[in-house]
Amino acid sequence: xxxxxxxxKINVSEAVGSLPIQKPEAKLYMSFMYVAFISLLIGGLMxxxxxxxxxxxxxxxxxxxxxxxxxxxxxxLGLVLTxxxxxxxxxxxxxxxxxxxxxxxxxxxxxxxxxxxxxxxTAVTILLGEASVLxxxxxxxxxHPAFYIGLALVIIGSWVAGFVNWHQLAVWKKKHPGEKSxxxxxxxxxxTVMWFIASLGVxxxxxxxxxxxxxxxxxxxxVLVSRTLFWYFGHPxxxxxxxxxxxxxYAIIPKIIGGKIFSDSLARMSFVLFLFFSIPVGFHHQxxxxxxxxxxxxxxxxxxxxxxxxxxxxxxxxxxxxxxxxRRKGFKGLFGWLKHLPWKxxxxxxxxxxxxxFIPGGAGGIINASHQMNSLVHNTIWVTGHxxxxxxxxxxxxxxxxxxxxxxxxxxxTLTPKLNKLGIIQSIVWTIGMSIMSGAMHIQGLLGGxxxxxxxxxGGTEQASEWIGYQMAxxxxxxxxFIGIILMVYIFVKLAWFAPKGHxxxxxxxxxxxxxxxxxxxxxxxxWIAITIALILFAYTIPFIDIxxxxxxxxxxxxxPIGRY
Amino acid sequence: xxxxxKLKKDENKHEEPNLKxxxxxxxxxxxxxxxxxVGVFILFIGR
Numbered sequence: 001x002x003x004x005x006x007x008x009k010i011n012v013s014e015a016v017g018s019l020p021i022q023k024p025e026a027k028l029y030m031s032f033m034y035v036a037f038i039s040l041l042i043g044g045l046m047x048x049x050x051x052x053x054x055x056x057x058x059x060x061x062x063x064x065x066x067x068x069x070x071x072x073x074x075x076x077l078g079l080v081l082t083x084x085x086x087x088x089x090x091x092x093x094x095x096x097x098x099x100x101x102x103x104x105x106x107x108x109x110x111x112x113x114x115x116x117x118x119x120x121x122t123a124v125t126i127l128l129g130e131a132s133v134l135x136x137x138x139x140x141x142x143x144h145p146a147f148y149i150g151l152a153l154v155i156i157g158s159w160v161a162g163f164v165n166w167h168q169l170a171v172w173k174k175k176h177p178g179e180k181s182x183x184x185x186x187x188x189x190x191x192t193v194m195w196f197i198a199s200l201g202v203x204x205x206x207x208x209x210x211x212x213x214x215x216x217x218x219x220x221x222x223v224l225v226s227r228t229l230f231w232y233f234g235h236p237x238x239x240x241x242x243x244x245x246x247x248x249x250y251a252i253i254p255k256i257i258g259g260k261i262f263s264d265s266l267a268r269m270s271f272v273l274f275l276f277f278s279i280p281v282g283f284h285h286q287x288x289x290x291x292x293x294x295x296x297x298x299x300x301x302x303x304x305x306x307x308x309x310x311x312x313x314x315x316x317x318x319x320x321x322x323x324x325x326x327r328r329k330g331f332k333g334l335f336g337w338l339k340h341l342p343w344k345x346x347x348x349x350x351x352x353x354x355x356x357x358f359i360p361g362g363a364g365g366i367i368n369a370s371h372q373m374n375s376l377v378h379n380t381i382w383v384t385g386h387x388x389x390x391x392x393x394x395x396x397x398x399x400x401x402x403x404x405x406x407x408x409x410x411x412x413x414t415l416t417p418k419l420n421k422l423g424i425i426q427s428i429v430w431t432i433g434m435s436i437m438s439g440a441m442h443i444q445g446l447l448g449g450x451x452x453x454x455x456x457x458x459g460g461t462e463q464a465s466e467w468i469g470y471q472m473a474x475x476x477x478x479x480x481x482f483i484g485i486i487l488m489v490y491i492f493v494k495l496a497w498f499a500p501k502g503h504x505x506x507x508x509x510x511x512x513x514x515x516x517x518x519x520x521x522x523x524x525x526x527x528w529i530a531i532t533i534a535l536i537l538f539a540y541t542i543p544f545i546d547i548x549x550x551x552x553x554x555x556x557x558x559x560x561p562i563g564r565y
Numbered sequence: 566x567x568x569x570x571k572l573k574k575d576e577n578k579h580e581e582p583n584l585k586x587x588x589x590x591x592x593x594x595x596x597x598x599x600x601x602x603v604g605v606f607i608l609f610i611g612r
Binding site: 370 | 582583584585586587589590591594595597598601602606608609612
């Protein structure tokens with residue numbers, strides 16, 4: 001009887017697009033999560049070492065090089081943690097909303113193991129000191145060929161995962177002719193389409209340029225082409241990180257706060273705009289790069305500013321969700337509705353802090369992409385401060401927020417009040433640590449402090465002496481953040497193996513009963529992909545031909561001062 | 566008595582939600598974006 005009641009409760013609370021996740025599926029999704037959280041611990045430790053070194057009070061033992069540590073930090077957090085978490089999350093929401101077949105699951109395992117082999121190859125080369133080229137692996141710094149081959153395998157694995165997601169949606173659509181695809185499945189498809197189109201750029205650079213060059217088959221490399229292909233991928237990469245957070249904000253958070261989706265069409269439109277404007281904008285990372293026509297830099301800056309639109313649509317939609325839900329609960333006044341929000345529920349609090357962090361994060365992004373001001377902050381630690389707000393706070397806190405319910409849902413356990421409280425403490429610790437560290441990075445950057453570099457007094461110049469206080473502050477903030485990482489890993493371990501057995505809800509929000517129907521043209525994938533490709537061809541064809549036609553001689557590889565030892 | 570006209574009227578009566586707080590919030594957000602941008606631009610001009 002009790003079980004029947006529980007089942008009924010589950011059916012009521014998870015009625016919308018909600019398929020049960022079977023054990024073999026959960027094992028697949030959790031495998032991605034294990035790699036993600038192991039990466040968090042290792043990458044976080046590297047970050048701690050970096051801020052210590054940059055404080056000037058600590059040197060790395062056993063001849064470990066700063067740039068080796070920096071490469072591990074960037075690759076394992078920026079590429080490994082994010083990609084594994086995102087693909088695990090993608091599979092989870094697809095499994096929940098459109099289902100996964102046994103065959104699809106097998107192909108998904110193939111994707112997972114391809115990525116793992118690639119990750120191990122890359123990790124070993126970095127740990128052996130054969131690839132201290134940072135996560136951007138800019139030529140002419142050269143790494144061991146296994147580094148690039150490993151990265152290529154990670155990308156290929158991620159593509160296979162994306163193909164499975166597309167197949168999952170296609171199968172669902174065949175079974176549900178004329179129906180609109182579930183919102184989360186639509187969003188996953190947008191993100192994987194964007195990822196595939198974008199990562200073609202870096203795959204071409206790695207396969208055609210870096211691997212033959214690192215093997216010695218090609219004597220030189222065209223540096224500007226490699227950097228252009230990297231940033232063709234590098235900017236959409238940040239949206240590949242961000243869009244899963246937006247999925248949670250649009251389609252999961254409303255359920256957690258007891259509300260409804262503000263507008264299904266608005267959410268889909270913002271994702272379509274992200275698909276359009278994430279890719280043809282890579283030049284805003286190359287504004288100081290000689291060899292690119294300023295006209296095309298200007299055009300890509302304009303396209304970059306278009307990305308502000310879907311972000312502001314998201315902000316509006318979230319405020320509206322909060323306000324409508326609060327007013328329905330009887331809260332009055334201009335901001336009285338804020339009181340209704342479930343501040344003591346970490347599933348809400350962590351992503352909410354992430355949303356707040358995106359306000360200064362987004363403001364910083366607009367500054368970075370403005371050509372004149374880019375010259376003020378380019379290659380300064382302001383940029384590091386910026387992406388620690390966006391990816392390391394907005395995205396990470398939202399991913400943590402997702403983990404608090406997704407991990408126990410997959411492992412058949414529950415988020416206990418004690419773990420919820422610990423999660424709230426973790427969120428606060430993260431906020432304090434990041435405010436100190438990222439704040440100090442922003443200010444030091446405005447004072448000209450460089451990024452990427454190890455500790456130096458720069459020959460005792462006066463300007464460098466102004467920076468040291470901020471580097472100390474970064475060490476303090478970084479230490480607090482590492483405590484946050486330990487807490488998060490502890491919570492993950494508890495939720496994965498030790499929390500009490502039970503059922504944790506997979507929250508998926510519903511639309512309003514009287515919501516306007518979503519226009520059917522949103523399902524016109526050919527149109528969205530055609531516009532995306534047209535924009536890319538418009539933004540890149542002429543300048544890319546120009547870059548190739550007017551290239552200087554290519555560069556031979558450099559294994560020094562950083563690279564291989 | 567419910568007439569067809571009255572039913573039609575009820576269907577059209579779509580209550581607009583009160584979004585004053587949202588309006589003020591997005592305006593504040595916009596102001597923050599503009600102020601940050603202008604602040605760094607002044608720094609750029611000053612150098």
